[in-house]
Amino acid sequence: MNIGEVAKKSGLPAKTIRYYEDIGLITPMRDTNGYRSFRESDMHKLAFLGRSRALGFTIEDCRNLLALWNDQDRASADVRAIAKEHLEQIETKISDLQAIRETLSHLVQTCAGDGRPDCPILAKLEKFPT
Amino acid sequence: MNIGEVAKKSGLPAKTIRYYEDIGLITPMRDTNGYRSFRESDMHKLAFLGRSRALGFTIEDCRNLLALWNDQDRASADVRAIAKEHLEQIETKISDLQAIRETLSHLVQTCAGDGRPDCPILAKLEKFPT
DNA sequence: ATAGGGCTTCCAGTAGCTGGAGGGTCAAGT
DNA sequence: ACTTGACCCTCCAGCTACTGGAAGCCCTAT
Numbered sequence: 361m362n363i364g365e366v367a368k369k370s371g372l373p374a375k376t377i378r379y380y381e382d383i384g385l386i387t388p389m390r391d392t393n394g395y396r397s398f399r400e401s402d403m404h405k406l407a408f409l410g411r412s413r414a415l416g417f418t419i420e421d422c423r424n425l426l427a428l429w430n431d432q433d434r435a436s437a438d439v440r441a442i443a444k445e446h447l448e449q450i451e452t453k454i455s456d457l458q459a460i461r462e463t464l465s466h467l468v469q470t471c472a473g474d475g476r477p478d479c480p481i482l483a484k485l486e487k488f489p490t
Numbered sequence: 491m492n493i494g495e496v497a498k499k500s501g502l503p504a505k506t507i508r509y510y511e512d513i514g515l516i517t518p519m520r521d522t523n524g525y526r527s528f529r530e531s532d533m534h535k536l537a538f539l540g541r542s543r544a545l546g547f548t549i550e551d552c553r554n555l556l557a558l559w560n561d562q563d564r565a566s567a568d569v570r571a572i573a574k575e576h577l578e579q580i581e582t583k584i585s586d587l588q589a590i591r592e593t594l595s596h597l598v599q600t601c602a603g604d605g606r607p608d609c610p611i612l613a614k615l616e617k618f619p620t
Numbered sequence: 621a622t623a624g625g626g627c628t629t630c631c632a633g634t635a636g637c638t639g640g641a642g643g644g645t646c647a648a649g650t
Numbered sequence: 651a652c653t654t655g656a657c658c659c660t661c662c663a664g665c666t667a668c669t670g671g672a673a674g675c676c677c678t679a680t
Contacts (some may be wrong), residue, residue, distance in 0.1 A: 362627075375669060378524050393675085408615050425612070429615070435604065436611075448598075455548075457583060463545060471566055476566055481573050482559050486559065493658075523658080628674090630671105632670085633671100634668085642661095643660090644657105646657075
């Protein structure tokens with residue numbers, strides 16, 4: 361399989377696939393003309409990577425997950441630890457964003473949004489502590 | 491005021507303050523020795539920037555908000571539009587993250603997390619569609 | 621022969637800083 | 651006068667995870 365077909369099947373842009381090769385996540389073969397030649401196993405890895413990234417795992421997490429995936433003797437505890445850590449970061453981010461949303465939606469509601477210059481949003485940004 | 495004092499008062503790292511000067515958000519004076527010399531108005535702008543960034547506005551948003559703040563003839567509608575747009579992006583991000591959280595917390599719960607290799611997390615990353 | 625599409629590499633840029641090297645400046649202490 | 655240490659300066663590189671684009675080779679169809 362050439363990169364175009366793999367891109368279509370995996371849903372990942374060709375650029376991204378080349379990048380993943382660059383950083384050593386996959387190592388497709390090469391045809392005599394220099395084109396990358398993807399095996400089923402490469403395809404499989406890319407799909408794995410796509411799903412991991414879609415769940416917000418970092419590339420380094422993905423690298424580790426991939427290694428565990430390929431290791432028949434892995435302990436599920438190792439996988440779980442990565443996922444749990446990631447989950448906690450997501451939860452932190454969610455609550456940070458929720459706090460921002462509260463502030464922001466309040467401000468947007470109280471701002472007249474007309475032609476006059478008075479604006480509680482600017483007032484907040486100007487005066488109140490972070 | 492030198493940069494160190496400004497950093498302490500504004501809570502922004504000196505590096506960040508220099509960066510903000512680089513990209514034209516502030517333009518402090520210079521002493522004869524080449525040191526940056528910050529006026530109250532610079533301090534005020536930096537505090538404004540710090541709070542805007544803390545609410546997650548992009549640098550470009552900050553630039554626009556700062557311009558509106560300095561414009562006595564602004565229309566609050568312009569400020570509100572920026573904030574509203576930002577709010578909507580935050581809300582999108584929150585719900586994306588919440589979806590991820592649901593998936594992830596379910597997986598973490600169902601993974602034994604012991605010494606055995608069987609792992610529903612890897613199974614999910616391997617088999618199911620994105 | 622030529623046109624088009626796909627493939628290659630390499631370089632640069634994105635956002636918003638952050639770290640570090642290499643060096644000048646200043647105030648206090650000896 | 652000299653040294654020490656804390657400042658300050660500029661410039662360059664690096665971070666994440668790609669993305670865009672240039673320059674050029676390869677393959678197929680007409």
